[in-house]
Amino acid sequence: MAVFTDVVCPFCGCLCDDLEITVKGNEIKGAKNACAISRSKFMSHRENRIMTPTVKGKEASLEEAVEAAAKALASAKRPLVYGLSSTECGAIARCVELAEITGGVVDNTSSVCHGPTILALQQVGESKASLGEVKNRADLVAFWGSNPPAAHIRHFARYSVTPKGLYVPEGRKGRYVVNVDVRETPTSRVADQFIKVDHGGDFELLLALRAAVRGTEITEDVSGVPAEEINALAKRMKEAKMGIVFFGLGLTQSDGRHMNIDAAVGLVAELNHHTKFVLTPMRGHYNVAGANTVTTWQSGYPYAVDFARGYPRYNPGEYSAVDMLAKGEPDAAIIVASDPAATFPADAAKHLARIPTITLEQKVTPTTMLSEVVIPVATAGIEVEGTAYRMDGFSLRLSKVVEPHGGVKSDREVLDMIVERVKALKEDA
Amino acid sequence: MEKITVTLISGRTSRQGVGLEVGKTSEEYFESVSYIELSAGDAESLGVGDGDHVKVETAHGSVVVSVKLSDKLEPGTSFFPYGIWANQVFGSETGGTGMPQFKGVEAEVTPSGAGVPSLADLVATLKGGS
Numbered sequence: 001m002a003v004f005t006d007v008v009c010p011f012c013g014c015l016c017d018d019l020e021i022t023v024k025g026n027e028i029k030g031a032k033n034a035c036a037i038s039r040s041k042f043m044s045h046r047e048n049r050i051m052t053p054t055v056k057g058k059e060a061s062l063e064e065a066v067e068a069a070a071k072a073l074a075s076a077k078r079p080l081v082y083g084l085s086s087t088e089c090g091a092i093a094r095c096v097e098l099a100e101i102t103g104g105v106v107d108n109t110s111s112v113c114h115g116p117t118i119l120a121l122q123q124v125g126e127s128k129a130s131l132g133e134v135k136n137r138a139d140l141v142a143f144w145g146s147n148p149p150a151a152h153i154r155h156f157a158r159y160s161v162t163p164k165g166l167y168v169p170e171g172r173k174g175r176y177v178v179n180v181d182v183r184e185t186p187t188s189r190v191a192d193q194f195i196k197v198d199h200g201g202d203f204e205l206l207l208a209l210r211a212a213v214r215g216t217e218i219t220e221d222v223s224g225v226p227a228e229e230i231n232a233l234a235k236r237m238k239e240a241k242m243g244i245v246f247f248g249l250g251l252t253q254s255d256g257r258h259m260n261i262d263a264a265v266g267l268v269a270e271l272n273h274h275t276k277f278v279l280t281p282m283r284g285h286y287n288v289a290g291a292n293t294v295t296t297w298q299s300g301y302p303y304a305v306d307f308a309r310g311y312p313r314y315n316p317g318e319y320s321a322v323d324m325l326a327k328g329e330p331d332a333a334i335i336v337a338s339d340p341a342a343t344f345p346a347d348a349a350k351h352l353a354r355i356p357t358i359t360l361e362q363k364v365t366p367t368t369m370l371s372e373v374v375i376p377v378a379t380a381g382i383e384v385e386g387t388a389y390r391m392d393g394f395s396l397r398l399s400k401v402v403e404p405h406g407g408v409k410s411d412r413e414v415l416d417m418i419v420e421r422v423k424a425l426k427e428d429a
Numbered sequence: 430m431e432k433i434t435v436t437l438i439s440g441r442t443s444r445q446g447v448g449l450e451v452g453k454t455s456e457e458y459f460e461s462v463s464y465i466e467l468s469a470g471d472a473e474s475l476g477v478g479d480g481d482h483v484k485v486e487t488a489h490g491s492v493v494v495s496v497k498l499s500d501k502l503e504p505g506t507s508f509f510p511y512g513i514w515a516n517q518v519f520g521s522e523t524g525g526t527g528m529p530q531f532k533g534v535e536a537e538v539t540p541s542g543a544g545v546p547s548l549a550d551l552v553a554t555l556k557g558g559s
Binding site: 011036041044047048112116147149150151153182183184249250252253254284303304322323325341345346349352353364370 | 524531555
């Protein structure tokens with residue numbers, strides 16, 4: 001029996017790094033400190049696995065599947081490389097390279113989660129802090145359009161609500177927790193103050209709060225929130241020693257999208273005239289921040305990057321996967337560590353069934369079910385080492401605790417094979 | 430009442446996270462994402478209860494799912510967990526941002542005698558097979 005300590009969880013952007021994974025005979029027997037989702041990931045990682053590569057529904061060797069993938073990508077005029085956010089940085093780097101050598105587009109899942117956040121932060125900048133700083137200093141914590149118990153289960157306990165910090169020795173009692181949402185959630189039940197905002201009303205509420213922080217007394221209700229509540233919250237925020245806004249898809253996926261984030265940054269900037277205030281997006285996939293980081297290292301841009309002209313161009317809304325698929329642009333696609341057939345609106349997802357789609361995946365998903373080429377791969381963070389970026393931008397090392405199930409190769413190794421074959425086919429052509 | 434209009438919001442749940450890690454072909458996953466939450470008042474208006482089937486329809490599409498009663502939602506708001514069922518009713522228009530609108534979408538909900546489609550049914554639809 002082997003016990004691996006300080007294992008990093010490869011599920012959400014919290015990247016909890018205190019897991020203890022017990023292994024016996026290449027089987028995971030226990031996942032101490034893991035949340036329910038993390039435990040499911042470790043304990044179920046061998047269930048429903050794809051055991052062999054397939055080409056057009058028929059079993060194939062890895063080499064045959066790689067050849068079919070390379071031919072489809074090398075001959076495509078507008079290939080799309082998509083996913084990236086649930087694998088390690090080395091594989092992400094190969095995805096960007098693949099887009100470059102095929103003159104294709106590379107996009108990652110941030111285009112349908114915090115892409116609008118990136119758009120806003122590129123316009124107006126950001127005031128940020130590590131999760132460690134939050135734990136040690138934050139005495140006012142706001143969750144705006146985010147609900148950690150659903151998607152970042154240990155966030156409260158490790159970073160934001162209950163831990164005792166250097167300058168917050170009382171832990172939970174030393175923090176004032178605010179939740180702004182359109183509905184009551186488990187977060188609102190934990191919060192000291194729940195503010196219910198009207199659907200699509202976040203932008204106006206953020207602006208009103210900013211105005212109140214600036215000294216304007218709000219005299220009428222805004223987005224369903226009473227004026228006195230807005231004025232009181234503004235006062236409380238100014239009086240905090242250090243405050244943070246953890247915002248989620250409630251802001252990025254509703255009316256206003258990036259403009260909501262622009263307004264949130266404006267509020268935080270205003271608060272910094274009075275005290276220390278920061279904001280952090282609640283990143284979902286465990287390495288979506290890494291997908292943005294690596295894509296930026298290699299192309300200069302974080303997502304929605306087009307290499308059709310031989311140099312990178314960036315334009316979310318045009319080179320983002322949903323827009324491209326909805327317009328029927330790609331004539332081939334390779335999906336790595338993602339399931340767009342389930343996570344994209346159906347009228348965009350269906351285009352994947354019309355073109356040669358190649359998918360690298362551990363388990364059967366709607367995307368593998370409509371793919372022409374399916375290649376099983378090892379699970380990063382369980383069967384393969386690598387690097388991932390936490391929601392606050394810190395990089396952590398993922399562990400390998402068991403050998404890959406069925407002896408499959410990693411995303412990075414399979415992508416290396418595809419890149420090599422695509423280069424050879426391009427040279428031959 | 431034969432139908433109600435709600436504002437639909439989609440999102441993650443811990444059950445959905447657990448289910449997807451077991452596998453998207455698993456019963457756990459199906460159970461975790463093939464429903465909508467309705468307030469008790471809205472469910473009563475429709476004459477449906479926990480587990481009954483309803484058709485959810487927007488300008489972009491429709492799907493039959495089961496009902497889960499919520500004592501937290503206010504009438505007029507419905508929650509739909511992320512997944513392929515929810516994505517039958519959201520549109521791909523992104524307003525030039527890359528991001529579809531997954532929250533705050535108006536939908537009509539009506540009682541349905543039809544079954545909830547399986548994952549395979551929905552993939553067949555994407556393929557144009559049904």
